[in-house]
Amino acid sequence: MSTATRPQMTYLTAALDDLRSKHRYFRLRVLEGEQKPLATFDGKEVVNLSSNNYLGLTTHRALRKAALEATRSLGVGSGAVRTIAGTMKIHMDLEEQIARFKGTEACVVFQSGFAANAGTVSAILGKEDLIISDELNHASIIDGCRLSKANIKVFAHKDMKDCERICQETVNWPGKKLLITDGVFSMDGDIAPLPQLCDLAEKYNCIMMVDDAHSSGVLGRGGRGTVDHHNCHGRVDIQVGTLSKAVGALGGYVCGTRDLIEFLYHRARPFLFSTSHPPSVAATCQAAFSLLDSPAGEKLIRKLWANTKFFKRRLKKLGFNTGISESPITPIMVGEAAKAFEFSRRLFDEGVLAVALGYPTVAEGKARIRTIVTATHRRQELERALETLARVGKALGII
């Protein structure tokens, strides 16, 4: 066979065997049909507790219509990177709309939230600079930090004393300083202490940056994110958000001053060297932000939080350890990775999709399954999931 493994590639086979032996090997679950609260993966219908589709916008009628209309009138692709010939009017309109929504001077959209973080951090800092970063910040922030070649100092998760210790030790740092945090942390669902971080950034002259991937469309008025939630307007220099989670489509954005955005036009490598979104994606996002800014959007956010509170309360009542979550992301702590994976596998067999997370995604000994409810889960779906969680959790001795 022409695809037989040649000797120079066998190290990959060995690496996969190693993953298997450590219970870190996985297969991709394949979604058949739409991304919805009740969904079919690998031919099995399950209550879906694993999507970031917080407001159910992946299948929303108004967004679908906007995508189809944009495809009809503008085609399926932009044909170039933004700086060559790939800036369409619809891209500029979306950026203006997001900037207005967030109350900032300007906005630039990237191909993904990952590209927004990695592209921005690596563009604004160089090897003479310093980054002060929460230990649980997202991989895209970590990669951006590494790409920048700046010095990286990591503080213990949300530990303001540890953060200030680093600030003090580097008080005479000759280069620029960046203090960076997730707004909502993706593994524990807890919220960053943004006002205190802003205090430190101001006291020690740091650029302040927050990644609101899990808070856009979830926290703040109309889902404006953690800056609005904490009333930190004017104190955060760089706000990143994603268009791939609550917004329901794909992409990432950076909001800030006009100078920041124009600088990124000139220096952010994903912006310069990777093709811009198809018109359908931009149109979908425009429709999403219009919805967020309307009573219908507010209603969806209220529903998201009502479902979140209901689900958390019931999990606790069942005796599950749900950690320190304050958002729709609710982990169920298990401890041992092998057991978390077993829990997830048995849940799937019984009709509930909740992924297991083990080392290195989370710390060793803190393996868990992660659940995310959305605005569009019906109570009977959540009841069904809770009943299954209780049954399997008891069988495995988790509760």
Ligand SMILES: *Cc1c(COP(=O)(O)O)cnc(C)c1O
């Ligand atoms: C999901 C996520 C991203 C990446 O966003 P994409 O649009 O999916 O690339 C960035 N940061 C955090 C904290 C995330 O959870």
